[in-house]
Amino acid sequence: MKEKKSRLVDASKALFKGKEVRRIIYNNEWWFSVVDICDVLTGSPDPGAYWRKLKQRLLEDEGSQIVTNCHGLKLEASDGKYYTTDCADVEGIFRIIQSIPSPKAEPFKRWLAKVGFERLQEMENPELGAKRTRMFYKLKGYPEDWIEKRMRGIAIREELTDEWQKRGADEKKDYEMLTAI
Secondary structure (H helix, E strand, O other): OOOOOOOEEEEEEEEEOOEEEEEEEEOOEEEEEHHHHHHHHHOOOOHHHHHHHHHHHHHHOOOOOOOOOOEEEEEEOOOOOEEEEEEEEHHHHHHHHHHOOOOOHHHHHHHHHHHHHHHHHHHHOHHHHHHHHHHHHHHOOOOHHHHHHHHHHHHHHHHHHHHHHHOOOOOHHHHHHHHHO
């Protein structure tokens, strides 16, 4: 699938029963990696192949629009590089989950609902998001001083880009030029 040109805001990873599920905010809503969902629900040794077969079945056998509503978005892979990955919004993920025969589907639906609720709370109280980020870094094993520097760096970068925006920077190339300087 071709990557759509739109506003990609934030990429992160969520944990479901110890497994990472990559996600990104695209057009102001969360989109999740379909391959990661397949991995969590099936435990397949090759979740990418599982998704390709499921996608084929959904398109050919059922004429499903689920696949059409997936977008290729760039997400970070385990090697640290960014690759185009099939992603679906929460509605699409729920529909895909219904197509996967797995006893893990119901707990995963509850988990998605919980993640959505947590993000709504963070919108009302942004400090909760910062606490979640710190906890995630701790779970990943980063040292406390690294976490502190990272959080400070994020805050400073936000202040800097806000100031640039106030002064008229509005396109990606403006930010690229200012960052290079």
